[in-house]
Amino acid sequence: MAKLTYIKAITDGLDQVLQEDPKTLIFGEDVGKNGGVFRTTQGLQDKFGTDRVFDTPLAESGILGLSIGLALTGWRPIPEIQFMGFTMEAVDSIGGQMSRNRFRMSGDVSMPITIRTPFGGGTHTAELHGDSLENMFVGIPGLRVVTPANPYDAKGMVISAVENNDPVLFMENLKLYRSMKDEVPEGHYTVPLDKAKVAREGSDITIVAYSAEVNEALKVADKLEKENISVEVIDLRSLSPIDTATIFASIDKTHKVVIAQEAQKMAGVGAQVASAIAENDIMSLDAPIGRVAAPDSIFPFAMAENDWLPNADDIEAKVREILNY
Amino acid sequence: MAANSKHVVDFGHIKSTMSDPYKKPVQLIDENGKIVNKELFDRFSDDDLVNLMEKMVWERALHEQTMNFSRQGRLGFYAPTYGEEASEMGIAHAMKKQDYLFPAYRDLPQLIQHGATVKEGYLWSKGHYQCYDYVRRGVRAWIPQIIIGAQYVQMAGAALGIKKNGEKDTVAYAFTGDGGTSQGDFYEGINFASSFQAPAVFFVQNNGWAISVPRKTQTAAETLAQKGVASGVPGVQVDGMDILATYLVAKDARDFAVAGNGPVLVETLTYRFGAHSSAGDDPSRYRTKEEEKPWFDKDPLIRLRKVLTDKKLWDQDKEDKLVAQYKDEFKQAMKDAEAAPKQKVSDFLKHTFEVPTPDVAADIEKFQAKESK
Ligand SMILES: Cc1ncc(C[n+]2csc(CCOP(=O)(O)OP(=O)(O)O)c2C)c(N)n1
Numbered sequence A: 001m002a003k004l005t006y007i008k009a010i011t012d013g014l015d016q017v018l019q020e021d022p023k024t025l026i027f028g029e030d031v032g033k034n035g036g037v038f039r040t041t042q043g044l045q046d047k048f049g050t051d052r053v054f055d056t057p058l059a060e061s062g063i064l065g066l067s068i069g070l071a072l073t074g075w076r077p078i079p080e081i082q083f084m085g086f087t088m089e090a091v092d093s094i095g096g097q098m099s100r101n102r103f104r105m106s107g108d109v110s111m112p113i114t115i116r117t118p119f120g121g122g123t124h125t126a127e128l129h130g131d132s133l134e135n136m137f138v139g140i141p142g143l144r145v146v147t148p149a150n151p152y153d154a155k156g157m158v159i160s161a162v163e164n165n166d167p168v169l170f171m172e173n174l175k176l177y178r179s180m181k182d183e184v185p186e187g188h189y190t191v192p193l194d195k196a197k198v199a200r201e202g203s204d205i206t207i208v209a210y211s212a213e214v215n216e217a218l219k220v221a222d223k224l225e226k227e228n229i230s231v232e233v234i235d236l237r238s239l240s241p242i243d244t245a246t247i248f249a250s251i252d253k254t255h256k257v258v259i260a261q262e263a264q265k266m267a268g269v270g271a272q273v274a275s276a277i278a279e280n281d282i283m284s285l286d287a288p289i290g291r292v293a294a295p296d297s298i299f300p301f302a303m304a305e306n307d308w309l310p311n312a313d314d315i316e317a318k319v320r321e322i323l324n325y
Numbered sequence B: 001m002a003a004n005s006k007h008v009v010d011f012g013h014i015k016s017t018m019s020d021p022y023k024k025p026v027q028l029i030d031e032n033g034k035i036v037n038k039e040l041f042d043r044f045s046d047d048d049l050v051n052l053m054e055k056m057v058w059e060r061a062l063h064e065q066t067m068n069f070s071r072q073g074r075l076g077f078y079a080p081t082y083g084e085e086a087s088e089m090g091i092a093h094a095m096k097k098q099d100y101l102f103p104a105y106r107d108l109p110q111l112i113q114h115g116a117t118v119k120e121g122y123l124w125s126k127g128h129y130q131c132y133d134y135v136r137r138g139v140r141a142w143i144p145q146i147i148i149g150a151q152y153v154q155m156a157g158a159a160l161g162i163k164k165n166g167e168k169d170t171v172a173y174a175f176t177g178d179g180g181t182s183q184g185d186f187y188e189g190i191n192f193a194s195s196f197q198a199p200a201v202f203f204v205q206n207n208g209w210a211i212s213v214p215r216k217t218q219t220a221a222e223t224l225a226q227k228g229v230a231s232g233v234p235g236v237q238v239d240g241m242d243i244l245a246t247y248l249v250a251k252d253a254r255d256f257a258v259a260g261n262g263p264v265l266v267e268t269l270t271y272r273f274g275a276h277s278s279a280g281d282d283p284s285r286y287r288t289k290e291e292e293k294p295w296f297d298k299d300p301l302i303r304l305r306k307v308l309t310d311k312k313l314w315d316q317d318k319e320d321k322l323v324a325q326y327k328d329e330f331k332q333a334m335k336d337a338e339a340a341p342k343q344k345v346s347d348f349l350k351h352t353f354e355v356p357t358p359d360v361a362a363d364i365e366k367f368q369a370k371e372s373k
């Protein structure tokens, strides 16, 4: 097994699906010769040819509309939207079209489309490059929204996403792209798209997080362990649907929960987790639900990103508050 | 493709002179039923002419009967096609079974000609899932698109799919209106198909109005056809009240695309004789009788009826009989549509994902319990 970065793990996963299924196609802006602006598709055009891996004109609605037409004619598209902020150009293709087609056809038409897109703060990018827009998308029935927090999951989940017959919005965290390495098996393996993972076991409090916030939560767990506080960390992995069973099992044990996300607080993922707990498992808790999220402002100017993004310190403070309730 | 006539659809010529789009609409018979292009007219056999007339009579009868049903409160959203018969049926006549059709809401007649049933059209209007049974039957047509422009980008994908599948003699079509040409997706779809040199024919049925907004508000461009030119796609304007012209242009555009020359954009000049939709639109709020009058004189049925009558291929009795026969069929279709089974929310839930997620599965159970009461 090789130690791979998150980005290489995704490349590896894409290489795998291109090999296994001749109907898979990768396309988007700069994904061909240039291998993507982050090199996620590096080498794939050389290996699989320009019929399978190709650049498109620069238009996001066009790219996702193209995906729908290709899916209708028997292909399995893996379009890339260069940054998640640009998905706003293609919201109709996602929410108005591809996610509705199975329903429209009573299950007789599939839209096996995996939209890959990088997101996430902390890398001081230009405006609308770092925004976490999952809260906009998780409210769309028929669309899966997933995001891996480590290289192992990244490869296994990208393979699962491509093999899935429903549209999947596959969010890749920019900050994680090159900041961590994992043992990543060669060849084909999958990580389920709708199962949360217990990233670390603990017994005193549960932190529910996803993407980069999982690492922040793990830092908190490490630190508090020295004080004999045992923190369980759950990595959601799938933001829609949300694996509530894993969350409930954890809080039945810890009786305390903090939900951490990088996105703004209004509605969305953390709010949904809180509501699911309140609706189904509130009696397990012996303290209020704690939430850590970005403030409900516009994603900040790059130089102020670190002041705005929720980090380990914020999570730690919230965990202590809930523990001392 | 024929040559040497100023009315000839010479796409090759258009392509090589992109800056000079075709500005004189293609026409074969004028509004008085006078044959203005004998050379092109002679490409039609008597059978062709009768067949085209029958299709227009069918569409007009469909419109009339459907408006009746609508007034009786038996339908939901319906976009009248009155006045656009030459545009819609001329193009439909050029489509082949293997072609993919991406219609908009006003294109039910073409969709039905391509293999959907009138009953499915009525179910679409009423809002019942069986309206898309034609897709299940393998008819190569997608849904009548409500989001204006979306069909253009999706069709570009299907055209690329056709090319990648190596299917010969197959094209993809999409329809939009004059208002639709202002959408970003309109340009993106044409431009994508152009970039990939995919077998695509894009149609704009310019009926003068986008609900209450006139054509001139959409753009200062002289023609809508020329909007293809900037994408490297030949654009052709055709008299959309002349079914012989719309058919020929659609056919030549198809030939051009299947020959591997890339997409074509066709603008048909037509007119919406009636309201925008059956949902309370009143054209007198935004247009005058003076504007409408010359268009009614261009009625596509009048001119072909005259040509056929002169050739002794048609008479009123024949037309009346056909209309009566068609209307009987539509009445039956309506009865069939009204007999469609009650829909179940649990079924909708089942088709949200291929495999229901736990939350969806819980809702399925909940609704099934309700439905079994
Ligand atoms: C994206 C979108 N915007 C607005 C509408 C509402 N709408 C429905 S039809 C219409 C006018 C369309 O005009 P045109 O494209 O000329 O087609 P026509 O109805 O005349 O055939 C409008 C504004 C819509 N359906 N979709």
Ligand SMILES: [Mg+2]
Pocket: B177, B178, B179, B205, B206, B207, B208, B209, B210, B211
């Ligand atoms: Mg119009």
